[in-house]
Amino acid sequence: MALREMGLMEINWSKGCRAKLPLSRVRFTHHLDHPMVLWQVTNTSRALVDQFTRKSKSLYTFLILCCRVGNFRVEPPALFRGRGEHPKMGKLKKRIWPSDITINIGKGAPIPECPIPGQRWKEIRHDNTVTWLAFWNDPINPKEFKYVFLAASSSLKGQSDKEKYEKARLLKDYIQGIRAAYTKDFASKDVTKRQIAVATYLIDKLALRAGNEKDDDEADTVGCCTLKVENVEPLPPNILKFDFLGKDSIRYQNEVEVEPPVFKAIQQFRTGKSGGDDLFDELDTSKLNAHLKELMPGLTAKVFRTYNASITLDEMLSRETKGGDVAEKVVVYQHANKEGILNGLKTDLARSKKGKPPLKGADGKPRKNLNPDALERKIVQTTAKVEKMERDKETKEDLKTVALGTSKINYLDPRITVAWCKRHEVPIEKIFNKSLLAKFTWAMDIDPSFRF
DNA sequence: ACGCAGACTTGGAATAATATTA
DNA sequence: TAATATTATTCCAAGTCTGCGT
Incomplete structure (x- = not known):
């Protein structure tokens, strides 16, 4: 290049x-x-x-x-908000000073002048094995770090983005075997194997996240490995009813029909436990990922999300694009994009648009008192708005109510889109906005025949 | 095996910019 | 032209996952 x-x-x-x-x-x-x-x-x-x-x-x-730098300002002092029922909500987030900041520059390079007279940087490092330009400790959780990285449009980020999608494409060659293997293990005698099999199935089929352990001073949310007994209710004959708070305390509610052996396994994982106990007591993300790595080099739980979203988009685009003018083709794309989200990541991307995370304060304090008239007007207004949205939803087939951008940014291989545009003579600018174009520079010269 | 430090991706909400409608 | 709706961008919280020391 x-x-x-x-x-x-x-x-x-x-x-x-x-x-x-x-x-x-x-x-x-x-x-x-x-x-x-x-x-x-x-x-x-x-x-x-x-x-x-x-x-x-x-x-x-x-x-x-x-190239551009991503975030080049430290976060100003503020009250920490957090999401969901965060134990640290309302805590003071103190000011960051130069003496808190470690910077990463070339060996022998002149040290950037410290902007505040009389102060100095905490540390100067010369580490070319990492991509961060500077970091400091998060004042809310001093064990964690905040970084200055390059912008998404930089070649460095582009390169790793491309690698991410290449890994997801590699999964294509392994997925049949992986699915066959976990299906077989649904009934394994070994509990750990059985739990790994069921967890992998849920991650693959429902796009659940891995679910790392969390500290007590963080919001109480779960992912696959940290699901609790009370989060998954088996409804005979073979429906699983999910209800839990996932990333960002967004509620995941879903009833899915599953293979009978999965249903049986879940029932059995629950027996003898109480609601708050771990459903997968033999499992954590490192065990799960260690197992996945044996099946495919570099495979981890999150790859399934990328793989499933991208493969769905690719299939839908090739299936649904027939003829028509550019405008019609753009609609086909939007539709495919939306279906891709709904099929693969329906779990929270689409859902999040509707419900809000529960933010209830301890006392359920009402908002500022509005006078009854104003309140009345507000209700009428809101009701009208809701009605209008309902109508739009029907007439426009719900296209606009799903944010197409989010998944485009993180889960859909841009080369699918670029190649499709080239094949159907749709200008790429109809699909990607300015920053997406910048972020996906690395994908623009893809061959039109590219398939995910 | 296990816990923890560290580094990087993901993603919603707030805000700003822009387009559309009244 | 102002009010309103839509879209893009910024902000920063909250995940995932690796590697290292014990």
């Missing part, structure tokens, strides 16, 4: 050039094993780089990674 496409530019770092660079915008680093200058790109700076590139005659000494 050409340097330029990777967001890289080689420049001559001779004396003449040095004076012209807006040094206030320049950060030195050494990612990608090159001595390199990190540069927040603006039109002016891009023009300058072009100028240097043209003029330079002697040997290059530096690479400029011409």
Whole structure:
């Protein structure tokens, strides 16, 4: 790939050039094993780089990674909100000072001046095995870290995004075997094996998250491995009724028909336990992922979400695109996208649009008292709004009520979309907005025949 | 095996920008 | 032209997963 496409530019770092660079915008680093200058790109700076590139005659000494930084501001002091019933809600999030911040720059690079007189950085590191530019401890939970990373549009992020989708594509070659294996293990004599099999099935079929252990000072939410007995109710003959708070304290409620052996296994995992006990008492995410890794190199629980969302989009697009003009094809895409979400990630992406996480305060304090008139008006207004939404939902087949963006960003291989656009002569700008286009630069030159 | 530090992705809510309607 | 609706962007919380020391 050409340097330029990777967001890289080689420049001559001779004396003449040095004076012209807006040094206030320049950060030195050494990612990608090159001595390199990190540069927040603006039109002016891009023009300058072009100028240097043209003029330079002697040997290059530096690479400029011409890309944006993601979050370059520390979070200001505030009251911590948290989501759901968070034990630390309302805690003061204190100010971050330079003396809290560790920065990561190239060896021998000039240390950026500390913006507050009389203070200094906590630490200067020279670690080119990581991608962060700076970090500090989270003032709410000092055991955790906040980082400054590159923006999603950077080549570094693009590369790992691509790797993520390549891994999901690899799962295609293994999925049949994996499904056959776990189906067989539903009835295994070994409890651990049986639990692994059922958990993998739920992750695959329902797109549940892995479910790491959580501390007591975090909101009480669960994922697959941390499901409790009370979260999964077996309704004979073979329905499982799920009800739990997942990521971001979003409620997951779903009744699904499952294979009889799965139903039987769940019943058996529940026996002799009380509601608050772990359903999968033999399991945690590291055991589960260790097992998945034996089935496919690099396989972990989250890969299933990516795989299932992307494969669904790919299949739907190829099945449903017949003819029609660009506008009609865009509708086909939106529809496929929506179905993809509903089939694969219905669990929370779509659901989250409707219900709110329970935020009930301890005292259920009512909001500011409105006078009855205002209240009345508000109710009428809201009711009208709801009615309008109902109508829209029907007439537009619910297309607009599902946010298509979210899954596009994280779960759907952009090459599926780009290739489909090329095959059907739909301008990619009809599908991706500006930041998605920037984020998915790496996918734009894909062959039209690409299939996930 | 296990716990924990560390680094990275995911995702909803708030806010800002832009388009549409009255 | 102002009010309102829609879409894009920012913010930062909350997950996943790895690797390391014991």
